[in-house]
Amino acid sequence: MTTPRSATQLSVRPYAPGDEPAVLDLVGADRLPGQPLTTPAMLAEALAGRSPIDTDWWAELEPPTTEVIHDEAGRVLGVVSYAKRPSDSAGFILWLHCREEQALAEALIARALDRLGERTAHAFEFASALTLGLEGLPARHRPATAKALHSAGFTGRDLWRYMRNSLPFSGLPHAAHVRVDEGEDPPGKRLEVREGGELLAEATIGCPVAGLGVLWWISVAPPARGQGLGLALLGTALDLLTRLGAREAILYVDDDAPPGDTERDRTAANRLYDRAGFTEVDRLHSFTRRP
Numbered sequence: 389m390t391t392p393r394s395a396t397q398l399s400v401r402p403y404a405p406g407d408e409p410a411v412l413d414l415v416g417a418d419r420l421p422g423q424p425l426t427t428p429a430m431l432a433e434a435l436a437g438r439s440p441i442d443t444d445w446w447a448e449l450e451p452p453t454t455e456v457i458h459d460e461a462g463r464v465l466g467v468v469s470y471a472k473r474p475s476d477s478a479g480f481i482l483w484l485h486c487r488e489e490q491a492l493a494e495a496l497i498a499r500a501l502d503r504l505g506e507r508t509a510h511a512f513e514f515a516s517a518l519t520l521g522l523e524g525l526p527a528r529h530r531p532a533t534a535k536a537l538h539s540a541g542f543t544g545r546d547l548w549r550y551m552r553n554s555l556p557f558s559g560l561p562h563a564a565h566v567r568v569d570e571g572e573d574p575p576g577k578r579l580e581v582r583e584g585g586e587l588l589a590e591a592t593i594g595c596p597v598a599g600l601g602v603l604w605w606i607s608v609a610p611p612a613r614g615q616g617l618g619l620a621l622l623g624t625a626l627d628l629l630t631r632l633g634a635r636e637a638i639l640y641v642d643d644d645a646p647p648g649d650t651e652r653d654r655t656a657a658n659r660l661y662d663r664a665g666f667t668e669v670d671r672l673h674s675f676t677r678r679p
Contacts, residue, residue: 398492400499403435403454403467410464411456414485415518420526421669422552422638424598426518433517434483437471441521441574442514448473452482453503457496465489468496469516470504479504481511483518484533493536501540501677511537511675520594521602521640524548524672534673541677548672549641549658553665555601556630557637560623560664561616563589568628574604577632579625581617588612591625601634606657618660626664639666 415426437452452471456464466486486492512525571578576594594602608618643654
């Protein structure tokens, strides 16, 4: 195939073990603040169709196909991984990297769609093993890929706010009588505040990876809201992440609730994180294309 980027003849072939360094470079070129450097072990998990996050969703897929696009000299310029889900026959573009060259993104997306066939296709629907929980495409950092998806007929959905903060972070209150237990899914710690056996607040943090810790969840029961308990538990959780070796904390806010949906409204959560010094890195989008 040829692309508008040049007159160079480009070819697509299956990923081979010798492609590992080039593919890791491609993934690393798209790395966001607050994300670890992708290791060979992380890439191996992604190639095998496994992920420590969104594990159950990955288990529903057929083994993924991963292909690279290269020039006449054999230089790997991009990579795409895709799979089908037998339960509903949907197709998934799982991850794609090409140093944000739109022509390459378009070629890789077209290749995946051709191989998936005529079916509903999703892209960047859930987190892969290449990142620490990115459940979508960071639209501001990956504009060429987003544009290529739209050009291919995909419709995007703005689903998550991705945020980070440096640790240690001082100035936050701390919750009293916090119980800390081991967490399994995902691996980490579960913090609880109870009164008379009643759960008032809880938080879940991940075990730090390369100095990066994730706040997966924090919640305050309705009767205990408005008393500063959420901010205090957040302060305790961030201190615990620091003691576990984290130098940065990241989190994700699913603030895609439509107007009037008070059950899923995240205004208070966003205000809490802003107050605690977190800054927005990007918005995470997922995409769907109907046949």
